[in-house]
Amino acid sequence: MGIFEKMEENDQEQLIFVQENENDLKGIIGINNTILGPALGGCRMLDYESEEQAVEDVIRLSRGMTYKSAVAGEDFGGGKTVIWGDPETHRTEGLFRALGRYIDALNGRYITGTDVGTQPEDFVLMRKETPYVGALPEEYGGGGDSSVPTAYGTYLGLKACCQYLYGEKSLEGKKIAVQGLGKVGFKLIKHLQDEGAEVIGTDVSSERIKRASGLGVEIVEPEEIYDVDCDIFSPNALGAVVNEDTIERFKCDIIAGAANNVLAEENFGHKLREKDILYAPDFVINAGGMILVCDELEPDGFDQERMMKKTERIYDQLLNIFELADERDIPTDQAARRLAENRMEKIKVTRTIGKGELNLD
Numbered sequence: 001m002g003i004f005e006k007m008e009e010n011d012q013e014q015l016i017f018v019q020e021n022e023n024d025l026k027g028i029i030g031i032n033n034t035i036l037g038p039a040l041g042g043c044r045m046l047d048y049e050s051e052e053q054a055v056e057d058v059i060r061l062s063r064g065m066t067y068k069s070a071v072a073g074e075d076f077g078g079g080k081t082v083i084w085g086d087p088e089t090h091r092t093e094g095l096f097r098a099l100g101r102y103i104d105a106l107n108g109r110y111i112t113g114t115d116v117g118t119q120p121e122d123f124v125l126m127r128k129e130t131p132y133v134g135a136l137p138e139e140y141g142g143g144g145d146s147s148v149p150t151a152y153g154t155y156l157g158l159k160a161c162c163q164y165l166y167g168e169k170s171l172e173g174k175k176i177a178v179q180g181l182g183k184v185g186f187k188l189i190k191h192l193q194d195e196g197a198e199v200i201g202t203d204v205s206s207e208r209i210k211r212a213s214g215l216g217v218e219i220v221e222p223e224e225i226y227d228v229d230c231d232i233f234s235p236n237a238l239g240a241v242v243n244e245d246t247i248e249r250f251k252c253d254i255i256a257g258a259a260n261n262v263l264a265e266e267n268f269g270h271k272l273r274e275k276d277i278l279y280a281p282d283f284v285i286n287a288g289g290m291i292l293v294c295d296e297l298e299p300d301g302f303d304q305e306r307m308m309k310k311t312e313r314i315y316d317q318l319l320n321i322f323e324l325a326d327e328r329d330i331p332t333d334q335a336a337r338r339l340a341e342n343r344m345e346k347i348k349v350t351r352t353i354g355k356g357e358l359n360l361d
């Protein structure tokens with residue numbers, strides 16, 4: 001499929017290819033949608049196998065940000081940047097400052113921050129060239145570790161799932177299989193244990209397994225996690241974990257976790273519904289980190305309490321989505337996208353009010 005076809009399929013407004021020899025920068029800034037406001041989305045650095053893979057990634061990720069922001073009630077659009085390079089060897093001052101110059105030239109149409117392969121300190125460097133940067137360290141006025149609100153929002157999301165399915169939001173006594181015990185997963189298991197849930201976990205890192213074992217988490221092999229008989233399966237590691245190989249293996253009532261792009265393809269939303277597994281759409285339940293960045297960009301600066309309050313809205317938003325999905329008999333991820341699209345349509349119309357002007361000068 002050609003680039004324009006891919007853009008058309010995903011309602012992509014803009015792709016900006018940036019290249020700079022001196023600092024070995026090859027990147028793509030993707031602006032998916034700016035109906036609600038400037039496009040917001042992190043900057044991913046990955047040693048892609050091909051140009052095509054980088055283009056696909058930037059379109060898919062920036063589209064996801066459009067939905068994430070719209071459902072969370074934020075006034076930002078969706079964007080993302082991908083840098084084609086190895087984060088172990090290519091993260092240099094020159095590269096991030098060069099990218100900052102290109103982002104600055106967009107005059108605020110796009111705001112960036114960290115994602116896989118980039119670190120807050122990269123954006124401290126970028127900020128020397130542009131103010132359109134979020135997710136900064138606390139000492140630079142940022143909100144700090146985004147995995148804190150992400151884990152908290154995910155925990156509340158699990159409670160919303162229980163409320164909807166069992167009529168009781170408590171996680172006490174629930175058996176929860178957690179895949180990935182990293183920044184988000186580890187904080188999540190603490191919330192779950194505090195509420196009396198039984199946690200089974202897995203990771204590929206021995207150091208992270210050791211840390212979770214220390215909390216009394218029962219550990220299984222990475223491949224075994226899909227077969228655990230449990231109430232909730234919580235993916236907090238990789239994307240595409242609901243796929244052709246795993247769909248028949250799940251023995252849970254609920255799938256809800258922070259990982260991005262949990263469904264390998266959109267039709268797995270239908271398959272989960274057919275199997276009576278309640279799915280909390282990833283771009284809704286994992287919005288805490290994005291909410292933190294949006295709060296940094298408030299005119300009066302970052303406010304921790306306000307940010308956590310906004311994160312708490314994830315609970316009600318999920319309940320709305322589950323109701324809509326049942327009313328329309330559609331998968332929950334589709335219901336969430338409808339909610340986002342409705343909000344964008346309404347705001348688009350609102351913003352035409354007062355536009356008709358007659359200039360008599």
Ligand SMILES: NC(=O)c1ccc[n+]([C@@H]2O[C@H](COP(=O)([O-])OP(=O)(O)OC[C@H]3O[C@@H](n4cnc5c(N)ncnc54)[C@H](O)[C@@H]3O)[C@@H](O)[C@H]2O)c1
Nearest residue numbers: 146147150180182183184203204222236237258259260289
């Ligand atoms: N950090 C955030 O604020 C945030 C926000 C939104 C979404 N997410 C998503 O949540 C997920 C977790 O993010 P994180 O910040 O905790 O990342 P992380 O890198 O700290 O943690 C991921 C963990 O998954 C483990 N892992 C990798 N492959 C695995 C496998 N096959 N089986 C089991 N474990 C495996 C890693 O060893 C690591 O411990 C990611 O998908 C990320 O995109 C994170």
